[in-house]
Amino acid sequence: MTPLIECTDVTKKFGDFTALSRLNLTVPQGVVYGYLGPNGAGKSTTIRMLMGLSRPTSGQVRVLGQDPTEPEVRRRIGYLPGELRLDERLTIGQTLASWGRLRGLTDTAYRDDLVQRFGVDPSRQVRGLSTGNRRKVGLVGAFMARPELLILDEPTNGLDPLMQQVFLSTVEEARDNGQSVLLSSHILSEVERVADLVAVLQGGKLAASGPTQELRRQAAQRFHITFAEGEDVPLTALAALDGASGVERRRAEGQEVSLAWAGSPDALLRFLAGHRITTLTAPEPDLEEAFLEYYQRDVPGSRSSTAEEPSPAADPVR
Amino acid sequence: MSSPSSEIFRRGVQIQKRTLIAWSAALVLLALSVVSAWPSMESSGALEDFSTGLSPELASALGVDQIASASGYLKGNLYAVLLPLLLGLMAVTATTALTGGDEEAGRLELLLALPVARRQVFLVRFLCVAFGLALTSVLVWLSVYGSVVSLDMDVSAGGVAAVTLTVALLAVLHAGIAYAIVGFGFGRGPALGVAAGVLVVGYLLHGIAPMSDALEPLANVSPWEWALGSDPLLNGVPWGGVALLVAVSVVVVAAGTYAVDRRDIKNA
Numbered sequence: 302m303t304p305l306i307e308c309t310d311v312t313k314k315f316g317d318f319t320a321l322s323r324l325n326l327t328v329p330q331g332v333v334y335g336y337l338g339p340n341g342a343g344k345s346t347t348i349r350m351l352m353g354l355s356r357p358t359s360g361q362v363r364v365l366g367q368d369p370t371e372p373e374v375r376r377r378i379g380y381l382p383g384e385l386r387l388d389e390r391l392t393i394g395q396t397l398a399s400w401g402r403l404r405g406l407t408d409t410a411y412r413d414d415l416v417q418r419f420g421v422d423p424s425r426q427v428r429g430l431s432t433g434n435r436r437k438v439g440l441v442g443a444f445m446a447r448p449e450l451l452i453l454d455e456p457t458n459g460l461d462p463l464m465q466q467v468f469l470s471t472v473e474e475a476r477d478n479g480q481s482v483l484l485s486s487h488i489l490s491e492v493e494r495v496a497d498l499v500a501v502l503q504g505g506k507l508a509a510s511g512p513t514q515e516l517r518r519q520a521a522q523r524f525h526i527t528f529a530e531g532e533d534v535p536l537t538a539l540a541a542l543d544g545a546s547g548v549e550r551r552r553a554e555g556q557e558v559s560l561a562w563a564g565s566p567d568a569l570l571r572f573l574a575g576h577r578i579t580t581l582t583a584p585e586p587d588l589e590e591a592f593l594e595y596y597q598r599d600v601p602g603s604r605s606s607t608a609e610e611p612s613p614a615a616d617p618v619r
Numbered sequence: 620m621s622s623p624s625s626e627i628f629r630r631g632v633q634i635q636k637r638t639l640i641a642w643s644a645a646l647v648l649l650a651l652s653v654v655s656a657w658p659s660m661e662s663s664g665a666l667e668d669f670s671t672g673l674s675p676e677l678a679s680a681l682g683v684d685q686i687a688s689a690s691g692y693l694k695g696n697l698y699a700v701l702l703p704l705l706l707g708l709m710a711v712t713a714t715t716a717l718t719g720g721d722e723e724a725g726r727l728e729l730l731l732a733l734p735v736a737r738r739q740v741f742l743v744r745f746l747c748v749a750f751g752l753a754l755t756s757v758l759v760w761l762s763v764y765g766s767v768v769s770l771d772m773d774v775s776a777g778g779v780a781a782v783t784l785t786v787a788l789l790a791v792l793h794a795g796i797a798y799a800i801v802g803f804g805f806g807r808g809p810a811l812g813v814a815a816g817v818l819v820v821g822y823l824l825h826g827i828a829p830m831s832d833a834l835e836p837l838a839n840v841s842p843w844e845w846a847l848g849s850d851p852l853l854n855g856v857p858w859g860g861v862a863l864l865v866a867v868s869v870v871v872v873a874a875g876t877y878a879v880d881r882r883d884i885k886n887a
Contacts, residue, residue: 349884370880375734382728384886388630388726402626403623442729
């Protein structure tokens, strides 16, 4: 089966600045794909190439097996730009109708359903809409033709929590319907719920990619340990353990210690067995936790290699 | 016209509706006020003195060499400088706003991601500008022609139509130059500056180069010369000049369209 999106060795330069460096990305059919990274990592640069708005400096971009600068490919894609600029002179209804005519959309039942769901008032003038309300209009426009592929750049920007839920269930519904969704975000928790696969971009390079569950397992796990009263708190020894990072007291002179742990917790438990502790808690691992590591590294390696080579010294921030 | 093209066209016209109305109203008003001043000017004899004291070359450069005749009056006060300059500026500003301006503001981002070819979007938007210029020209033509008839001026109807056509084509050519510069990715500002610069330099070459024997051949490279050199108000449509204006417009628009399809769309 042809992958929906295939980037091969894609590099994009703006003058001397390399926005994207030898990116390889494959998005298979029928998945929700989270495209993650901090601001300026190159997410929008990639997405604009996927939509045929710009071309790679080198390498090849294929969407639905074709060059996305061909207009016909784009009939099968719904796009929400990161910087959404709507025509101020129109009402929401006119805006959606205009997009529909340009797409040749005839069946408007789903569009009307989406309008209801996102709580958009078609009679309202675009001028005067808030960022979040504009985004909702853009989302209705992207979903309304039920395209095979949805490419959404920072879709939840400016949406209130209720609308974020509506958005996420619309994404899930699209996937159940056989559509695929690429969504970019710098907020990991909002992608975590729906994404089957994720890729993490940093400084124009792919830092990690794989199934969300797997990355979650490999993600550094935070542990909170309370040592018994009178027991010496072995901070240095903990920090020296292979796998520990960000070792710190939660309060100065307190007995509570917090640390991030990568890989199997075997060694940590064996170490703790030699001490008297009163509590040991491990909150649900969070992708945020895992990715903070990437964000703090200058030259990211692949996720698996960082999991094998944790370096406590490289992580003085926590 | 296929459905996406007509949609893009309708939207383009809608976008420039207000400025189009303003420009048309201003130019019609200008034309009407120029023409309606003719009877009093003619009876007062003031025009006889107007060009005395000017060298014949300078009078010709300013288009006032035959100002005492009705068609000379129209030429000197409307068609020689004012109308082509204003219509040219309208062409350049409208083109840069609809293409480079909208692109740089991010307003083309979604449109160009829809299943329409980029060249189609840009070309149709150029056609919107050409349509606006045609509409304004027709309105100015009707106002002048109507006044000429009602004031019983000694001006040929064919001449008014001919000079309106060449002035409109001159404006379209400058719209094409602005379009091409945007097409090659230089952006709104440079397109506005260069196209307006070509308009002004073209006028200077057409108006001033003939005053010096050494510079005179240079006048022939000016689009103004192609449009107005043979005095279409008196002598009718200069077909050679019209062909040249159309040909150069087609070339620059084709070049801009070719280029825009092969470059990156600017990020807002």
